[in-house]
Amino acid sequence: MGGYQYPATEIKFCLEHIAKLKRLEAQFPNYSDDLLEPILSEAGKFAEQCVSPTNRQGDLDPPKMVDRCVQETATFKPVYDALQEAAWTTLSAPEEFGGQALPRALEVAFNEGVQSANLSFSLCPLLTQGAVDAIETHASDELKSTYLPNMISGKWTGTMNLTEPSAGSDLAAIKTKAEREGDHYRIYGQKIFITWGDHQMSENIIHLVLARLPDAPEGVKGISLFLVPKYLLDENGQPGRRNDVFPISLEHKLGIHGSPTCVMQFGESEGALGYLVGQENNGLMAMFTMMNNARQSVGLQGLAVAEAAYQMALEYAQDRKQGNVRGVEGKVAIAEHGDVRRMLWQMASMLSAMRALMYTASVEGDLAKIDKSHLVRNELYTPIVKGWLTELALEITSTSVQVFGGMGFIEETGVAQLYRDARILPIYEGTNGIQALDLVGRKLKADKGAGMAALIEEISTDLASFAQLDEHVQALSLQVKLLQSSTELMLDQQVNVSEAAFDYMMQSGYVLGGWLLLKGAQDAAADEAWLAKTNFYFDHILLRANTAAESIKGFKSNQSIPNVALLNK
Secondary structure, eight states: OOOOOOOHHHHHHIIIIISOGGGGTTTOTTOOGGGHHHHHHHHHHIIIIIIGGGHHHHHHSOOEEETTEEEOOTTHHHHHHHHHHTTGGGTTSOGGGTOOOOOHHHHHHHHHHHHHHOHHHHHHHHHHHHHHHHHHHHSOHHHHHHHHHHHHHTSEEEEEEOOBTTBSSOGGGOOOEEEEETTEEEEEEEEEEEETOSOSSSSEEEEEEEEEOTTOOSGGGGEEEEEEESEEEOTTSSEEEEOSEEEEEEOOOSSOTTSOEEEEEEOSSSOEEEEEESSTTOHHHHHHHHHHHHHHHHHHHHHHHHHHHHHHHHHHHHHOBOSOOTTOOSOOBGGGSHHHHHHHHHHHHHHHHHHHHHHHHHHHHHHTTTOHHHHHHHHHHHHHHHHHHHHHHHHHHHHHHHHHGGGGGSGGGSHHHHHHHHTTTTTSSSOHHHHHHIIIIIIIHHTTTHHHHHHHHHHHHHHHHOOSOHHHHHHHHHHHHHHHHHHHHHHTTOBOHHHHHHHHHHHHHHHHHHHHHHHHHTSTTOOHHHHHHHHHIIIIITHHHHHHHHHHHHSBTTOOOOOGGGGGO
């Protein structure tokens, strides 16, 4: 296969003409229009030439435990060193701690390429970015000045430690303990599913750990967040003595083989020394800063893996000769067969809708730092970005395998890896069912639907101003009205909200995707391919929003889905 190609042209179009990146110039003095193209160009080269060649080895030669340490795939460290040397880890970080203070949207554009090229590798710097956010927002000035410069430079990496054997989505069940000891704490407990919990690529690893103090209230209100370094710092602020935290095993996973998923033991002997981030018993708020970053990032992972799978399918379909088509002599590429062509256009149109939403949300996230109205919009987008994009990623990677036919089922072609890698995306950083409940139970009800009403009003205003593709404008106007009706059903609890929430999330995604595709199609910069993908989406994909709306009405408030015990009969 020819290898991954970074979609710089479409990313640039989404940022400039749909997300309106130019709006950020006043907020980010270090950014100007002339930076976008060179950043995308260099991001593409790094993803294609440096990261992509390591992807297959990560899948075939995963990390191993050696003497209570994790040894990552051999080809990964040179890539990480190149990442650090080129200062890619500093893009959106504050200048005060060595960052470039550029919009997060540019970091998202860089991350898309790295994630498409090698999802397993990308998770290491990605989690560090989230840890930096949490420390910057909630930690003391002393912790910030001590840890952020080296984390931002990439010299040190970060992790997120939430999950325990008995505490998955239910964080109230956390049992990891923290005991006060002078100006620090001792941490005791076990965490599971810790991505990049240990490795040798950086000089230190900074673990953010949820734990409970002895006198803490029960439930989530009694959780605190602690910074626990792998190596304690010496008098010069450099990594010195090993802290009492170790990986004790690695998980054997369906996908993302190159990413070490660790079981971490804190406090096997004297207790892992940790420092409080924020206030005691207020750790969940600090962790949610990291998790909200992670949730949009997982949506980006869905887009990235789906893009890689689509590119492989397109190349294979154009090269593979099979069968005949009426009016054409000899064997034809399978891309000429109607059903294969349908699958390729289906993937392509959904990808463009996904990308438009991803970059719209990323710019909204930058604006949210200074404007509360944008904060509400960004919070509304987050569960949709995570949920809708990852659900479509599963579909696209599966469709890619289908395009390959029998060869797709053979591991050597590589497309099966992407299918396996994508399966985690609707699960981690909050399952998509939890994203849907967050959308309805928190984001929608927090302001009694005002945020969604403002979004629907903006879409309706745009539709009234669109001068082209009137048939699509009418179709989307109908779907917007149906979304408004579904919103009212959810707010008034005229349906069983917990059961209908997933369909509501998906309905929202399909409507937003249609809106942003159509918004792009109105722009003079839209090329023929964008217009064709918009047409395909409106003819064949947007109708799924209608199906979701009908399904929502079926979850009647006075009639729950039957008890699962009935399935045992």
